[in-house]
Amino acid sequence: MTTGSPSETPPALVLDGVSVVRGGRTVWDEGTLTVPAGAVVGVIGPNGAGKTTLFQLALGLLPAATGRIEVLGGAPRRGNRRIGYVPQNYTAALGEAVRARDLVMLGLTGNRFGVRRATPDERARVDDALRRVGAAGYADRRMSELSGGQQQRVAIAQAIVDDADLLLLDEPLANLDLRNSQEIVTLLGELRRERAVTIMVVAHDLNPLLPVLTDAVYLLDGHPHHDVIGEVVTEDLLTHLYGTRVRVVRTAQGDLFTRSG
Amino acid sequence: MRFQENWLQILQTTFMQHALVGGSLVAVTAGLMGYFVITRQNAFAAHALAHIGFPGATGAILVGAPVTLGLAVFCVGGGLLIGLFGKRVAEREIATGTILAFATGLGVLFASLATANASTTTNVLFGNLLAISRDQLWLFGGFTLLVVGALALIARPLVFASVDPAVAEARGVPVRALGVAFVVLLALTVTMAVQVVGTLLLFALVVTPAAAALRLTARPGAVAALSVAFALVSVWVGLVLSAMVDLPPSFFVVSVAVLVWVVVLVVTRDRGRRTATPARGGHDRLPAVPERTH
Numbered sequence: 001m002t003t004g005s006p007s008e009t010p011p012a013l014v015l016d017g018v019s020v021v022r023g024g025r026t027v028w029d030e031g032t033l034t035v036p037a038g039a040v041v042g043v044i045g046p047n048g049a050g051k052t053t054l055f056q057l058a059l060g061l062l063p064a065a066t067g068r069i070e071v072l073g074g075a076p077r078r079g080n081r082r083i084g085y086v087p088q089n090y091t092a093a094l095g096e097a098v099r100a101r102d103l104v105m106l107g108l109t110g111n112r113f114g115v116r117r118a119t120p121d122e123r124a125r126v127d128d129a130l131r132r133v134g135a136a137g138y139a140d141r142r143m144s145e146l147s148g149g150q151q152q153r154v155a156i157a158q159a160i161v162d163d164a165d166l167l168l169l170d171e172p173l174a175n176l177d178l179r180n181s182q183e184i185v186t187l188l189g190e191l192r193r194e195r196a197v198t199i200m201v202v203a204h205d206l207n208p209l210l211p212v213l214t215d216a217v218y219l220l221d222g223h224p225h226h227d228v229i230g231e232v233v234t235e236d237l238l239t240h241l242y243g244t245r246v247r248v249v250r251t252a253q254g255d256l257f258t259r260s261g
Numbered sequence: 262m263r264f265q266e267n268w269l270q271i272l273q274t275t276f277m278q279h280a281l282v283g284g285s286l287v288a289v290t291a292g293l294m295g296y297f298v299i300t301r302q303n304a305f306a307a308h309a310l311a312h313i314g315f316p317g318a319t320g321a322i323l324v325g326a327p328v329t330l331g332l333a334v335f336c337v338g339g340g341l342l343i344g345l346f347g348k349r350v351a352e353r354e355i356a357t358g359t360i361l362a363f364a365t366g367l368g369v370l371f372a373s374l375a376t377a378n379a380s381t382t383t384n385v386l387f388g389n390l391l392a393i394s395r396d397q398l399w400l401f402g403g404f405t406l407l408v409v410g411a412l413a414l415i416a417r418p419l420v421f422a423s424v425d426p427a428v429a430e431a432r433g434v435p436v437r438a439l440g441v442a443f444v445v446l447l448a449l450t451v452t453m454a455v456q457v458v459g460t461l462l463l464f465a466l467v468v469t470p471a472a473a474a475l476r477l478t479a480r481p482g483a484v485a486a487l488s489v490a491f492a493l494v495s496v497w498v499g500l501v502l503s504a505m506v507d508l509p510p511s512f513f514v515v516s517v518a519v520l521v522w523v524v525v526l527v528v529t530r531d532r533g534r535r536t537a538t539p540a541r542g543g544h545d546r547l548p549a550v551p552e553r554t555h
Contacts, residue, residue, distance in 0.1 A: 097424065
């Protein structure tokens, strides 16, 4: 079995012979891997390979067809407060009805029925989460008034407000310009340092994330694999993964891979 | 159109008193529901439900049942039907539009079969606040209690499920069930509101006050309070004007609601554009580049 983590903390995610079927089609199978607690993991693979599906398994939104899944030491279940989730294209649907702080508050109390005002403690936690992502300055603005980078920060604040131990971010850098993209990556590094949180990031482009990634899960030939980042950023593997010639360039800041061909 | 000198006395008549109480109940319910209708981007469903009520009302006349009952049965049934259709807005819109058209056709059929007099049909289409009976008032009171109470209970998860369905679902919020519960509440609201402003004008009472309120503030409590206030003012001013000049209150109620909305639009016209003013103390200090957000 799996005891990848040196500490007593159980691994963030364990797959053991997992296959997943959706609409009669096998998305991927033979998934056996362990994501250690505290890792910052890039989840990569071609379009339609089942990256988002992996998140849905972890969130308990989709059952595994076969095999066993363990998330933070337990079976996946909907409503697991220890997981913070930011879906893809998340901010696109947000209208002008909610302010940034309302959205973050939903991450704390949004699943509770009944009439109850937010407690001072809950408000303080919302303020704290907004501060940690650098969004305190526009906490009272409507989501529709914020830029893409600002919306992404608020979304991350919502994911961390309940002190999640595992963050699942689906394409958080999509539609961001270079500067905003780098700032979000820096933010992820800071979150990782502040608390022993495990972060999994679906990304179609690994380059901007390389400074903070420790591990990668890559979907190749219909199976998910896990490895430390250094073993993944190789020309052979990336070329195989993307189906196009990839060159890896080593720089002082770390590896940088480029696509060509 | 002529000014009625005795409008103050008219306001004290029984039918006016009924209209004031009934209209106020509807305003409170519609004003609150409007906020959720907008956050759920469900305005079209609200409009459609009103039309779906039309065959319910004319059908009730046909079989000799109370009009409110017919409205309620058809609105709730239609609401459930719409609620069962896909979560995706595009699918929902098409299903809603199709059901709407079919319902309107049925309404015409029932109306002609029932040989209902024209004024009954007109009442359904355009509403008649002045025809609200004491029994209906009790019914409205019950509906209002039910809708407002249920809304208070589900408000937070409902907002979560509306603005953020994927995360809400992951957090264990019963997104689908809330969607169905919401259309049922909407159907009950529509059942009441149809009798005030009619199926054709209902939009102005269910959606417009909340839309105006949302332009002014985004604080949830303030939006709810303002929305209810706008709806109440529309009904009250509408009734007074109708007493003054002896014209149907529906027209005045809707006109006041629209007027409020227009004034708010003008007052807030500088907002609403995606303003990119630098946020205080934030990280995004650069003048934001227009960003694509699908």
